[in-house]
Amino acid sequence: MYTFLFILFGGMAIGCAVAxxxxxxxxxxxxxxxxxxxxxxxxxxxxxxxxxxxxQVIVYAGAIMVLVVxxxxxxxxxxxxxxxxxxxxxxxxxxxxxxxxxxxxxFILKLPGASRVDMLGPQPSDxxxxxxxxxxxxxxxxxxxEVTSILILMALVGAITLARRTTVSRLATGAxxxxxxxxxxxxxxxxxxxxxxxxxxxxxxxQIEQEEAALPAxxxxxxxx
Amino acid sequence: MIPLSWYLALSAVLFxxxxxxxxxxxxxxxxxxxxxxxLNAVNLTFVAFSSYFGDVTGQLFVFIVMTVAAAEAAxxxxxxxxxxxxxxSLNVDEASVLRL
Numbered sequence: 001m002y003t004f005l006f007i008l009f010g011g012m013a014i015g016c017a018v019a020x021x022x023x024x025x026x027x028x029x030x031x032x033x034x035x036x037x038x039x040x041x042x043x044x045x046x047x048x049x050x051x052x053x054x055x056q057v058i059v060y061a062g063a064i065m066v067l068v069v070x071x072x073x074x075x076x077x078x079x080x081x082x083x084x085x086x087x088x089x090x091x092x093x094x095x096x097x098x099x100x101x102x103x104x105x106x107f108i109l110k111l112p113g114a115s116r117v118d119m120l121g122p123q124p125s126d127x128x129x130x131x132x133x134x135x136x137x138x139x140x141x142x143x144x145x146e147v148t149s150i151l152i153l154m155a156l157v158g159a160i161t162l163a164r165r166t167t168v169s170r171l172a173t174g175a176x177x178x179x180x181x182x183x184x185x186x187x188x189x190x191x192x193x194x195x196x197x198x199x200x201x202x203x204x205x206x207q208i209e210q211e212e213a214a215l216p217a218x219x220x221x222x223x224x225x
Numbered sequence: 226m227i228p229l230s231w232y233l234a235l236s237a238v239l240f241x242x243x244x245x246x247x248x249x250x251x252x253x254x255x256x257x258x259x260x261x262x263x264l265n266a267v268n269l270t271f272v273a274f275s276s277y278f279g280d281v282t283g284q285l286f287v288f289i290v291m292t293v294a295a296a297e298a299a300x301x302x303x304x305x306x307x308x309x310x311x312x313x314s315l316n317v318d319e320a321s322v323l324r325l
Contacts, residue, residue, distance in 0.1 A: 105237035155296035162303035
């Protein structure tokens, strides 16, 4: 029975992973990856780790993949274009390296010493329960836990810093009318409470100037390539 | 009863598929998802060892790995959005300079 379940969920995981790599559309890849996560959660249940299985579904399949799918939708990602001929050699190299890696793993698992590990069975214990994980996390491993919280704070600040649009906030102050933003095009005009007719006119002028400047610049860039 | 080596072999295969994806894909979001797959393969190894040796430490590590993966998702997707805003493309071959 357990063997059948393992083959079912393991096969599902490998199939979904191969589908993820094979698809060119990132949205199909994301949905295949959710399949991998769910089948791995089932395997965790078989390994008597219900807490990790629940966290796997909630955090990975729930939070991270929703974020990824949201970004795919937001950016309106097109299908992956075929790479130029000069980079086509990467695919056989990748598959060859994969074969080497799998062969190494098989070799290690077939070593004489490995059979002793197989004598072990899943220990009938309460290791995977939420209570024992919480006890371990708040007694012996308290320092890693606190370091993790600092890491999350840094990630929060970093993500906000990366994703915000800087040009809008500088324009909204209205202090310098002939302020020229750097290469990216200014975002769509947002009417702020402090805006007057003058700031709107300056913004329009700036956009026109930038479009005029962008045309020869992009042509030159094409020429250097 | 399933031998431990089956879980390890499955984990190795999943990790390898992730490596192949990172090498062959050119889309930033697809590469990101392949990295998530590799992290999950390692998590499977941790949980399998933890269960077979009756030690809780492996599952605590999985918990921390998941936290790091969530932080990585937030920052990585922020970077991807910033790249897309400046280049109108997610092809990593075109994002060859650090300057935005």
